[in-house]
Amino acid sequence: MSDAAALYRAVRLIRRFEERAIELVRSGVIVGGIHPYIGQEAIAVGFCAALRPGDLITSTHRGHGHVLAKGADPSRMLAELAGRSTGLNRGRGGSMHAADFSIGILGANAIVGAAGAIATGAAWAAQRAGQDKVVVTFFGDGAVSQGVLLETFNLASLWKIPVIFVCENNGFATTMRTEEAVAGSITGRAEAFGIPARTVDGMDPVTVLDAARAAVDLARSGGGPSFVECLTYRFDAHHTWEHAARPRYRTDEEVVAGSTRDPMEIQGSRLPADLRAGIDDEIEILLEEAVRFALESPEPDEHEALDYLYADGMRARAGVA
Amino acid sequence: MPILSYLKALNRALASEMERDPAVCVFGEDIRVAVSNVTTGLVKKFGPERVVDMPISEQAFTSFATGAALAGQRPVIEFQIPSLLFLVFEQIANQAHKFSLMTGGQAKVPVTYLLPSSGSRVGWAGQHSDHPYSLFAHVGIKTVVPATPTDAYGLLVTAIRDDDPVIMFAPAGAVSRREDVDFGQLAPVPLGSGRVHRSGDDVTVVAVGHLVHEAIAVADELAGNISVEVFDPRSLYPFDWAGLTASLERTRRLVVIDDSNRTCGIGAEIIATMVEQMTLAAPPKRVTRPDGAVLPFARSLDLAVQPTRAQLRAAVEEVAK
Numbered sequence: 047m048s049d050a051a052a053l054y055r056a057v058r059l060i061r062r063f064e065e066r067a068i069e070l071v072r073s074g075v076i077v078g079g080i081h082p083y084i085g086q087e088a089i090a091v092g093f094c095a096a097l098r099p100g101d102l103i104t105s106t107h108r109g110h111g112h113v114l115a116k117g118a119d120p121s122r123m124l125a126e127l128a129g130r131s132t133g134l135n136r137g138r139g140g141s142m143h144a145a146d147f148s149i150g151i152l153g154a155n156a157i158v159g160a161a162g163a164i165a166t167g168a169a170w171a172a173q174r175a176g177q178d179k180v181v182v183t184f185f186g187d188g189a190v191s192q193g194v195l196l197e198t199f200n201l202a203s204l205w206k207i208p209v210i211f212v213c214e215n216n217g218f219a220t221t222m223r224t225e226e227a228v229a230g231s232i233t234g235r236a237e238a239f240g241i242p243a244r245t246v247d248g249m250d251p252v253t254v255l256d257a258a259r260a261a262v263d264l265a266r267s268g269g270g271p272s273f274v275e276c277l278t279y280r281f282d283a284h285h286t287w288e289h290a291a292r293p294r295y296r297t298d299e300e301v302v303a304g305s306t307r308d309p310m311e312i313q314g315s316r317l318p319a320d321l322r323a324g325i326d327d328e329i330e331i332l333l334e335e336a337v338r339f340a341l342e343s344p345e346p347d348e349h350e351a352l353d354y355l356y357a358d359g360m361r362a363r364a365g366v367a
Numbered sequence: 368m369p370i371l372s373y374l375k376a377l378n379r380a381l382a383s384e385m386e387r388d389p390a391v392c393v394f395g396e397d398i399r400v401a402v403s404n405v406t407t408g409l410v411k412k413f414g415p416e417r418v419v420d421m422p423i424s425e426q427a428f429t430s431f432a433t434g435a436a437l438a439g440q441r442p443v444i445e446f447q448i449p450s451l452l453f454l455v456f457e458q459i460a461n462q463a464h465k466f467s468l469m470t471g472g473q474a475k476v477p478v479t480y481l482l483p484s485s486g487s488r489v490g491w492a493g494q495h496s497d498h499p500y501s502l503f504a505h506v507g508i509k510t511v512v513p514a515t516p517t518d519a520y521g522l523l524v525t526a527i528r529d530d531d532p533v534i535m536f537a538p539a540g541a542v543s544r545r546e547d548v549d550f551g552q553l554a555p556v557p558l559g560s561g562r563v564h565r566s567g568d569d570v571t572v573v574a575v576g577h578l579v580h581e582a583i584a585v586a587d588e589l590a591g592n593i594s595v596e597v598f599d600p601r602s603l604y605p606f607d608w609a610g611l612t613a614s615l616e617r618t619r620r621l622v623v624i625d626d627s628n629r630t631c632g633i634g635a636e637i638i639a640t641m642v643e644q645m646t647l648a649a650p651p652k653r654v655t656r657p658d659g660a661v662l663p664f665a666r667s668l669d670l671a672v673q674p675t676r677a678q679l680r681a682a683v684e685e686v687a688k
Contacts, residue, residue, distance in 0.1 A: 102438075136471030147473040152437055153466070160462060163427045167434025174392075174416065175439065194458070197427030204422070355507070357467045357475035357530040360605060362507065367643050 049095070053251040054313040055325045056091040059332070060111045061310050063120055064282075066333050067110065067127055071286045075341065076127045080141045083111035085281035088309035089214050090115040092254025093182050096262045102150040102168055102181040104161035107142045108214075109154030112184050118146045120332060121339040130343035137346045138354060158219075159185055159192030162211065166202045166271075169209040180265045182210045182258075188219030190232050199239040199271075206270030210261045211236060213273065214248060216280040217304070221295035236273035248276025249307045252316075279304035368547040374404045376516040377483065377537060379553070380523035381406065381443065385413050388441060391527055392417040394428055395445030403483040405445060425451050429458035429480075436476045437466070443527060444478065449485040449536070450497045460506040463532045479526040484539040486577070486626050487662055489669050496662035496669070500536045500575070501627040504604035504636075509533040509558055511602045514579035516546040518601055521556030529558070538626070540577025559605035563614065567596035570620040570687050572679065573611065573637055574599060578624045581676040585683060593687045603633050608640060615641055619648040622682045624674050629655045652682040 047055065064084050070076045083090070086108070094103070094115035105112040113123060118134060126133025127141050134146050145153035152168060155161040165183035172179035189195050190213060202209050219227050233243035242264075246257045254276060261272045281301065283289055296304075314322050352362050371379075385391045393406060399420045401407040410418040421428040425446070432442040446452065452459070459480065466474040486498035504510045509531055513519040519537060526533035564579060565586045572595055574582035579599045586595035598614050600606055615621060621641055625634035634653040642651065654674045662669050 134471070135469065135473070138471040139469045143469040145470045145473055147437075147470065152434070153470060153474070155462075157457065157461060160430065160457070163430035163458075164434035164437065164462065166427075167431035167436075168438040169434070170431065171435040171438035171440045194426040194430065197424035198431070200422060200424060201427055201431060352468070354468045354470075354472035356509075357472070357477075360509075360531070367640075 049255070050313070050316050051321060051325065053091055053095060053255065054317055054322065055329070056095070056115050057087040057251060057310050057313055058325060058329050059120065060087045060090065060114050062329050062333055063114060063124070064110060066337060067124065068282070068286060070128065070337070076141070077129065078140060079286035080110070080127065081108040081285050082282040083108055085305060085309070086214055086216060086248065086278045087111050088251040088254050088313070089212065089248045089276045089278060090184070092251050093210070093212055093258040095255050096258035097180065097182065100150060101179055102152055102165070104152050104165040104181070104183045105144070105154035106158070106161065106184055106186060107154065107156045108186070109142065109144060113144045113146070113151055113154065116151050117149045118144070118151060121336040124336045124340040125343045128340040128343070129345060130340060131346040132339070132343040136354070159189030159195040161185065162189070162195045163198040166198050166207055166209045169207045170205065173208055178266050180208045180210065180262050182212055184212045184214060186219065187213060187215040187217070187224045187228065187232060189213070190228060190235055196235060199236055199241055202271040203239045203241050206268065208265035209271045210265055211241070211271065211273040213275045214278055215275055216278045218280065218284065218295070220284045221293055232275050233273060241271050241273050243273035243275065245275040245277060248278035249309050249312060251309055251313045281305045368549055370545050371516045371520070371548045371550070373516045373519050373537065373542045373544045374483070376520040377405045377481070377523055378407055380520045380527070382409060382412065384524060384527045385409065385417060390439060390441040391443065392419060392435070392440055393443045393445065394419050394421050394432055396421055396423060396447055398445055403445060403447060405481070405483050425455050426458055429455040430462055432478045433458065433463045433466070433476055436478045437474055441477045441527060442479070443481055445481045445483065448495050449482050449499065450494050452482070452499055459503070459508060459532060459534070464506060464508055467531065475530045476532050477530050478532050479523070480532065480534040481523070481537065482535065483537045484542055485536040486538045486540060487669055487673055488539040490664065490666060492664040493661045498536065498538070498626045500534070500603055501631060501633040503534050504633055505631065507604065509602070510536070510604045511558065512536045512538065512576040513601060514541050514576055514599050516544055517548055517553060518556055518562070520553050522601060524555045525558060528555070536576060538577035541580070544580070556601065558602045559607050560602065561598055561600045561607035561610040563596060564599055565595060565597040567594035567618065569594040569618060570622060570683050571596045571598055571611070571614045571618045572683060573621070573623045575603065575625050575633065578626060578674060581679055582624060584676055585680045588680060589683065593683060595683060611637070611641065612644065615645060615647070620686045621647060621651040622654065622679065622686050623651070624654040624679045626674060627655055628660050629653065629658045649686045649688065652686055654678045654682050
């Protein structure tokens with residue numbers, strides 16, 4: 047598959063996965079809701095396309111796109127969202143913690159800005175072990191004033207750690223606008239620590255891929271960390287609770303305007319119509335199978351609720367003596 | 368026999384584990400020059416790549432260690448001040464501790480958190496004198512508080528080899544202890560195994576950390592009058608419930624001396640667990656810090672809120688009536 051087709055396929059997969067997941071939230075199969083990635087797909091797709099299979103990522107509460115783009119099985123991912131024992135995390139993580147260590151996904155993380163330090167430590171360990179791995183850590187504009195992330199920039203820059211900080215600036219930290227929340231600039235934060243930083247169009251998968259390749263080359267060649275701010279827009283809710291709660295922090299007109307540049311259409315328009323239609327068909331079949339797999343998979347046994355609490359198998363005392 | 372000091376025991380455990388396993392590394396502030404006297408000589412022997420002096424940024428380097436652990440390292444973090452644990456509670460309780468379960472067993476986080484000179488050092492005032500081991504036992508971090516040099520050695524070795532996060536409090540009141548030991552007999556001490564320092568028939572005193580030595584002194588003072596058994600849990604979580612039960616089945620009388628604040632301290636858990644499972648011959652007693660204690664600076668005030676030998680003796684006499 048050409049780069050162009052592969053990028054489109056990945057964007058389309060995430061878009062349709064999220065739409066199917068929202069349906070499953072509405073029908074009650076997925077409890078707890080999800081943070082849809084719709085509109086931001088180009089970022090996960092562009093960066094993961096620049097990585098090797100052995101490279102690592104960390105993700106966020108809005109993490110389905112990153113996990114799918116890095117290569118997670120959509121069936122097991124959807125099963126995880128549905129809390130099934132066949133899920134990526136055996137139903138123990140759900141939407142906000144999906145992980146697949148076998149393909150370098152060190153997990154989605156539900157605390158804003160928390161994963162950057164973990165990613166950087168993993169990159170340091172790989173560097174120490176003489177591996178030429180690169181680690182990409184995704185976070186949103188809401189993370190850029192979290193102290194632990196700023197502290198992490200310092201460590202990454204001091205020791206030229208092969209980590210790439212990817213800020214998905216979708217204009218809102220939940221409901222708070224970036225301009226209300228961020229003093230100075232987002233890239234200025236990284237630059238203050240001596241980390242090269244740039245801002246790119248986060249709606250175009252090819253633009254993101256180009257920026258990602260430059261950052262990955264720099265990191266892999268020993269040049270240390272870099273920071274990429276990707277300008278994007280969240281087409282759907284912060285979280286699916288918004289579909290019912292309807293908090294008023296942006297107008298319908300604004301959402302329409304923000305959604306006119308659509309990564310799926312941008313990349314889709316680069317393909318011949320028949321190729322695009324063929325990919326669309328293939329994705330529908332794949333997701334139909336994923337939904338079937340999730341629905342038919344068993345829920346975990348309640349007696350195993352605290353399995354895996356300790357890596358060495360230590361059992362916790364029960365809540366009733 | 369040669370004499371082993373408590374701090375030298377910690378140093379010896381670190382050095383022997385670093386020798387044995389190249390994945391073991393040490394992070395902390397001012398550890399190259401060993402201001403806490405724990406890491407003395409390690410940088411010379413193992414180099415700055417494995418004895419990593421950290422810029423003051425506790426939150427970042429705590430999760431950095433988590434990331435390094437996820438990628439195969441086995442870090443030990445030395446914190447100079449016990450109150451720093453409040454700063455990194457998110458990184459330990461909400462990140463490192465939760466990875467194993469949340470990933471359905473994909474991840475392990477073998478990090479050891481080492482707190483040399485925990486609790487009051489007398490005169491270090493409000494923000495340097497806490498002893499929050501109960502807090503970590505409460506959230507389920509494997510928590511050890513050795514009282515003696517040999518146990519400090521044995522528990523640190525075990526902590527480093529454990530595949531889960533383990534926190535070790537080395538109480539300020541115990542680090543000056545010295546012991547005659549046969550170095551060839553130093554061995555790992557399993558988690559969840561208590562130690563009876565004095566056998567007795569009338570009252571079981573459970574003492575935590577440095578307070579073990581106060582309990583032994585009280586047992587000696589009361590010898591011939593009241594026969595006191597001194598039970599040192601060594602590890603608070605997991606706890607040697609079977610060992611304590613065996614002791615209480617003989618004595619049926621219980622006093623706990625615990626350097627925690629009173630509400631929700633480990634002393635409360637010890638008493639609750641025992642009275643749930645057996646009928647004691649007298650109401651049990653706790654000797655603890657007061658509720659919500661903030662240690663005042665003045666020496667007399669600092670000492671006034673710490674559990675004392677006199678309080679313990681009075682409690683034992685009361686329970687033995």
